[in-house]
Amino acid sequence: MEDGLIEIKGVTHSYSTQSGPLPVLKDLNISVPEGGFVAVVGPSGCGKSTLTRLIAGLMKPNAGDVKLHGEVVTSPRSSVGMAFQNPVLLEWRSILRNVLLPVEIVPTKMSRSQAEDRARRLLKLVGLQGFEDKRPSELSGGMRQRASLCRALIHQPEVLILDEPFGALDAFTREDLWQIMHRLRIEEPFTGILITHDLRESIFLADEVFVMSGRPAHTQFRLTVPKTDGPRELTQLYGHEAVEMLATLRHQIEIAQGRFPGEDKKVGI
Amino acid sequence: MVQKIIVPIVAVLIFLVFWELLVWINGWPNYKMASPSDLWPAFWKFRELFFVMGWDTLWRTVVGLMLAVVVGVAFGMIMGFSRIMRDALYPLLVGFNAIPKATVVPIVALMFVGAHDFNTILIAFMISFFPIAVSVSIGLSTLEPEYRDILRSLGASRMTIFWKIALPKTLPEFFGALKVAVTLAFIGTNLMEIVSPHGKGLGALFDSGKTSSDYPLMFAVLIALGFLGIFLYYIVVALEKTFASWAERESQ
Ligand SMILES: Nc1ncnc2c1ncn2[C@@H]1O[C@H](COP(=O)(O)OP(=O)(O)O)[C@@H](O)[C@H]1O
Ligand SMILES: [Mg+2]
Numbered sequence: 001m002e003d004g005l006i007e008i009k010g011v012t013h014s015y016s017t018q019s020g021p022l023p024v025l026k027d028l029n030i031s032v033p034e035g036g037f038v039a040v041v042g043p044s045g046c047g048k049s050t051l052t053r054l055i056a057g058l059m060k061p062n063a064g065d066v067k068l069h070g071e072v073v074t075s076p077r078s079s080v081g082m083a084f085q086n087p088v089l090l091e092w093r094s095i096l097r098n099v100l101l102p103v104e105i106v107p108t109k110m111s112r113s114q115a116e117d118r119a120r121r122l123l124k125l126v127g128l129q130g131f132e133d134k135r136p137s138e139l140s141g142g143m144r145q146r147a148s149l150c151r152a153l154i155h156q157p158e159v160l161i162l163d164e165p166f167g168a169l170d171a172f173t174r175e176d177l178w179q180i181m182h183r184l185r186i187e188e189p190f191t192g193i194l195i196t197h198d199l200r201e202s203i204f205l206a207d208e209v210f211v212m213s214g215r216p217a218h219t220q221f222r223l224t225v226p227k228t229d230g231p232r233e234l235t236q237l238y239g240h241e242a243v244e245m246l247a248t249l250r251h252q253i254e255i256a257q258g259r260f261p262g263e264d265k266k267v268g269i
Numbered sequence: 270m271v272q273k274i275i276v277p278i279v280a281v282l283i284f285l286v287f288w289e290l291l292v293w294i295n296g297w298p299n300y301k302m303a304s305p306s307d308l309w310p311a312f313w314k315f316r317e318l319f320f321v322m323g324w325d326t327l328w329r330t331v332v333g334l335m336l337a338v339v340v341g342v343a344f345g346m347i348m349g350f351s352r353i354m355r356d357a358l359y360p361l362l363v364g365f366n367a368i369p370k371a372t373v374v375p376i377v378a379l380m381f382v383g384a385h386d387f388n389t390i391l392i393a394f395m396i397s398f399f400p401i402a403v404s405v406s407i408g409l410s411t412l413e414p415e416y417r418d419i420l421r422s423l424g425a426s427r428m429t430i431f432w433k434i435a436l437p438k439t440l441p442e443f444f445g446a447l448k449v450a451v452t453l454a455f456i457g458t459n460l461m462e463i464v465s466p467h468g469k470g471l472g473a474l475f476d477s478g479k480t481s482s483d484y485p486l487m488f489a490v491l492i493a494l495g496f497l498g499i500f501l502y503y504i505v506v507a508l509e510k511t512f513a514s515w516a517e518r519e520s521q
Contacts, residue, residue: 056422076424088415092437092515104433105423135515155423 004031005191006038006055006159010064013050014216024050026216027064030193032208037185037192039202041249042212042220043257048195051212052163055193056080068159078106081152081190085164087144089136095147096132099123102155115154122150125187126180142173146180153188160192167197175234178204182231199249200237211252221252303485308492311485318474319493326458326470327497329386333393334454338447341398345405349435350427355406366399374460385469389461396457397450404446408439441516444509451501459494471497 008030014023024047032038042048053059054066057076066073068080081102089098099119103110110118123132126146136144145165152160166174178201185192196202202209203225211221223245228236236242285305292304299307312319344362348355374392381388412435420430462472471490478486 053418056418058418058421076422078424080422082419082422084415084418086413086415088413088419090434090437092440092513101419101433102423105420105425105429151419161422 003033005034005036005069006030006032006193007065007067007070008051008055009067011051011054011061011066012063012216013047013054013059013061015050023216025054025061025218027218028212029219030210032191032193034191035189036208037194037206039194039196039206039209040212041196041199041202041209041253042217043214043253044197046212046215046217046256048212049163052082052161052193052195055159055161056082078155079158080161081155081157081159082161083145083148083152083163083165085167087136087141087148089144089147089151091136094133094135095123095128095139096120098136098147099150099154101151106155108155119150119154122153122188123147125183126150140173142169142177145169145177149177149180149184153184153190156188158191160190162192162194164195164197166201174198174201179231179234181205186231199246199253200242202249203242203245204232204234204237209249211249211256213256214258220256221249223249300482300484303488307485308489311483311489312493315474315486315489319471319489322469322471322474323493323497326455326462326472326494327501329389329470330393330451330454330458330501333390333458334397334451336390336394337398337401337450337454340394341401341446341450342405342443344398344402346409346431348402348406349409355410362399362402370396370457371460374464378461378465385465388465389458389468389470392461393454393457397454400446400449400453401443404442405439408442409435412438440513444505444513447505447509448502451505452498455494455498455501 008028011025011028012023013025014021016022028047028051030038030040030051040048040051050059054061055068055073057066057073057080060074068077089095090101093101096116096119099122100115103112103115108115120129120132123129123146126149128143128146128150131139131143131147136147139147149165152162166177169177182205184190194202194205203223207225207227209223209225210219211223212218213220225245226241289304289306292302295302297304303311344358348358370392373395377388377391381391416434416438417430420434425433458470459472459475462468462470463476465473467473468476471494475487475490475494478484478490
């Protein structure tokens with residue numbers, strides 16, 4: 001059954017290190033339907049970034065398949081856009097030219113001026129109008145991350161891979177960017193996978209949350225976030241439903257970390 | 270702006286006056302210590318030689334330095350991109366660099382007797398390529414993996430990644446090293462010019478001043494070398510301003 005645009009089936013991967021092979025992923029299964037947005041959470045070091053590198057085709061898994069549109073991914077493809085925790089903007093380029101970087105690499109149907117118009121439109125969408133000609137160092141951390149999102153989207157990728165893109169930002173900036181993500185999803189439809197360690201972020205942004213177990217990681221838990229009419233509101237995060245989801249995820253993370261809350265309490269007394 | 274120009278000039282003038290006074294008070298004769306007022310006559314007497322020799326020093330330094338840039342960048346790229354090559358080449362380069370070039374100069378001078386230009390360029394090159402190789406290799410090997418992944422995930426080739434990211438990102442380090450290298454190359458050129466018999470360049474002029482105990486000439490050569498050194502250094506600074514001015518803003 002090939003229902004997802006991104007289909008991760010039985011993926012197993014280990015790194016070879018000086019002290020022998022390090023198994024990181026073990027029989028991982030994740031599926032993202034076309035237009036869907038999935039969040040992946042898990043203990044730190046469990047292999048989340050490894051997963052993004054596999055989807056991007058930067059590495060091949062030892063076993064199992066990573067498929068995009070039913071095709072096995074064996075090498076990088078231009079239909080993917082990526083953003084990391086580090087915005088990695090190039091200091092010698094203006095913000096506009098940073099956003100335009102991907103169209104210099106991938107073949108596109110856009111002319112240079114069309115691409116530039118699109119870049120300006122994306123920058124406006126994320127609230128960076130007027131900063132097109134600035135250098136990255138002249139922008140705040142949150143603004144750089146917005147520019148990095150624009151760069152990930154400029155070549156109209158089908159798949160957007162986000163590896164803890166908001167992890168280094170302060171809480172208020174992060175909430176701003178969550179709302180920008182909702183706006184982008186409406187204006188620029190994409191299929192996305194978001195790695196995060198922020199559970200509130202996962203349920204605010206995603207349709208589905210996957211919890212990865214500790215290393216070697218498999219899919220330990222899957223939570224479907226109920227659809228809302230129209231874009232989600234931040235206040236919903238404090239509602240009864242959200243609190244319940246957060247508690248469930250919290251519990252799953254603790255299991256993934258190898259801790260069982262019930263027993264912890266006994267030890268504490 | 271006025272301060273930037275006036276202050277250094279005044280400082281130099283005060284320095285010259287003190288120098289002149291020192292020689293005058295001690296009553297040192299010309300052959301012991303030249304005074305500033307002797308320099309200009311010495312320069313004027315040999316003015317044609319100064320230009321011919323100055324040109325020889327200049328072009329050989331520049332050719333040696335350019336060779337150092339080409340070879341240094343090549344070594345830097347090899348070591349920057351390949352761990353194995355770095356482990357293999359680094360000790361060799363360090364060992365080679367550790368040998369004081371003053372001891373290599375006479376060997377090279379004997380090895381290729383009479384090939385003045387070749388000798389001089391070779392020493393200028395040998396003495397100056399090390400910092401370039403090291404800076405480029407460090408610049409490339411410390412490139413954060415995310416920078417590479419951003420382009421690799423779009424299917425960019427290694428060459429594209431090098432041109433679009435690795436090379437520009439290394440430019441500030443490269444120019445830092447070039448500033449050191451240009452000074453070193455200049456020293457190398459002069460060492461060889463002074464040591465080679467019947468040599469060319471300002472070093473040879475200095476040597477002939479020494480042989481004939483013409484102190485004013487020797488001092489005039491020193492001053493000329495100083496000017497040439499400053500000139501070369503600021504050419505590198507101008508290049509840096511043109512190609513890596515963004516790094517200045519970043520560090521501010
Ligand atoms: N290139 C690599 N070589 C060897 N080990 C690696 C490499 N990349 C990551 N690892 C190890 O694999 C594990 C998972 O890494 P990663 O996917 O970055 O985890 P996460 O993003 O979930 O924190 C970590 O223990 C890490 O040290
Ligand atoms: Mg990670």
